[in-house]
Amino acid sequence: MKKSLKERLAILSDAAKYDASCASSGTTKRDSSASGGLGSTEGSGICHAYAPDGRCISLLKILLTNFCIYDCAYCINRSSSNVERARFTPEEVIWLTLEFYRRNYIEGLFLSSGIIRSSDHTMEEMVRIARELRTIHNFRGYIHLKSIPEASGRLIEEAGLYADRLSINIELPTDAGIGRFAPEKQPDNIRRSMGNLRLKIEEMAEPTLQTKRRRKFAPAGQSTQMIVGADGADDATILGTSARLYGSYGLKRVYYSAFSPIPDSSKTLPLIKPPLMREHRLYQADWLYRFYGFDIGEITSGQSDGMLDLDLDPKLAWALGHRDRFPVDINRAEKETLLRVPGFGTKTVKGILSSRRFRRLRLDDLKRLGVSLRKVQPFVVCEGWTPHRLVDRSDLRAMFQPKPEQLSLL
Numbered sequence: 001m002k003k004s005l006k007e008r009l010a011i012l013s014d015a016a017k018y019d020a021s022c023a024s025s026g027t028t029k030r031d032s033s034a035s036g037g038l039g040s041t042e043g044s045g046i047c048h049a050y051a052p053d054g055r056c057i058s059l060l061k062i063l064l065t066n067f068c069i070y071d072c073a074y075c076i077n078r079s080s081s082n083v084e085r086a087r088f089t090p091e092e093v094i095w096l097t098l099e100f101y102r103r104n105y106i107e108g109l110f111l112s113s114g115i116i117r118s119s120d121h122t123m124e125e126m127v128r129i130a131r132e133l134r135t136i137h138n139f140r141g142y143i144h145l146k147s148i149p150e151a152s153g154r155l156i157e158e159a160g161l162y163a164d165r166l167s168i169n170i171e172l173p174t175d176a177g178i179g180r181f182a183p184e185k186q187p188d189n190i191r192r193s194m195g196n197l198r199l200k201i202e203e204m205a206e207p208t209l210q211t212k213r214r215r216k217f218a219p220a221g222q223s224t225q226m227i228v229g230a231d232g233a234d235d236a237t238i239l240g241t242s243a244r245l246y247g248s249y250g251l252k253r254v255y256y257s258a259f260s261p262i263p264d265s266s267k268t269l270p271l272i273k274p275p276l277m278r279e280h281r282l283y284q285a286d287w288l289y290r291f292y293g294f295d296i297g298e299i300t301s302g303q304s305d306g307m308l309d310l311d312l313d314p315k316l317a318w319a320l321g322h323r324d325r326f327p328v329d330i331n332r333a334e335k336e337t338l339l340r341v342p343g344f345g346t347k348t349v350k351g352i353l354s355s356r357r358f359r360r361l362r363l364d365d366l367k368r369l370g371v372s373l374r375k376v377q378p379f380v381v382c383e384g385w386t387p388h389r390l391v392d393r394s395d396l397r398a399m400f401q402p403k404p405e406q407l408s409l410l
């Protein structure tokens with residue numbers, strides 16, 4: 001019997017939650033349904049993303065279908081998996097998007113898909129959805145399309161005319177991992193598609209000679225997703241791959257998706273470390289690389305096994321390994337040095353630089369800027385405060401380490 005639209009929506013929004021390319025996917029799991037509170041981060045169907053102007057927006061996050069002719073070992077939707085399958089028609093996706101938008105549930109659409117019939121056929125259907133939303137229904141909301149790298153360049157280019165953001169999954173951190181767990185995918189094709197997309201985004205961003213205007217093409221840029229923990233690559237390898245992707249393809253974002261073993265699977269892959277904390281630390285390290293002036297080598301050299309410290313955030317772990325660089329005088333230090341102080345974000349540093357033009361700053365000023373004094377005190381000098389030898393204490397690491405918790409037996 002054919003499944004109803006509602007049943008298919010339940011299946012295809014649930015299947016899409018494994019896609020990490022939205023802001024809420026990287027957060028911790030919370031669900032209030034048992035406690036009687038409000039809200040949950042575990043539900044599927046609606047996710048959040050940041051629009052080019054920095055606003056956080058809600059998106060209908062679904063797959064066009066979870067049927068797939070490929071058999072990537074890490075994917076719940078692979079052809080050999082026994083999950084319940086469903087498929088929308090393009091008209092149904094268009095109708096759902098418009099109805100949800102009119103009811104103010106969403107401000108846009110995040111659309112991904114398993115591969116049906118062929119890469120081009122699937123991509124054609126996805127492009128058609130975006131095209132008809134824009135040209136027939138005059139839909140002005142945000143659209144993020146997950147592109148299929150093996151699809152023809154013509155289709156990916158057309159997608160950029162209608163989508164705000166395009167993403168092409170790099171899948172795994174190494175070519176060897178892709179060869180082993182997703183043998184139908186070619187790393188060279190993935191990189192070629194990313195490179196072509198970058199060229200097109202840059203070309204269209206140039207003002208034309210006739211109109212002097214920039215043409216609209218994927219204005220929110222391109223992003224990618226990497227599965228973490230499926231292939232044994234260490235954090236140094238993962239972050240090194242991300243750095244190359246940022247540099248070579250102008251990506252706006254690399255999303256890290258912790259691999260979870262798939263139940264009832266003959267191909268279950270080994271889990272390397274507690275996956276969600278690892279995913280969280282990778283996002284923090286990625287942030288240090290992009291916005292705080294750290295090299296990947298500096299972030300990952302603290303441990304001999306190439307992994308990030310799961311107990312401490314990567315900046316704090318780096319500071320504890322480089323105590324000779326502290327304490328930092330917040331009234332004199334350069335911006336680059338302030339950015340390396342644990343507990344200082346980019347906004348804090350901006351606030352320090354502008355406030356100290358008028359007076360010498362004290363710990364109270366840091367508190368007003370939202371800084372956790374417990375975290376920064378060993379690392380800074382300011383008016384009325386010096387940590388003396390606090391930064392050299394042998395038990396400093398223990399002071400920051402999370403308290404051991406009794407694990408649940410259930």
Ligand code: SF4
Pocket residue numbers: 068069070071072075076077078079113114115182
């Ligand atoms: S092609 Fe995509 S949907 Fe299909 S099995 Fe691979 S990762 Fe999953």
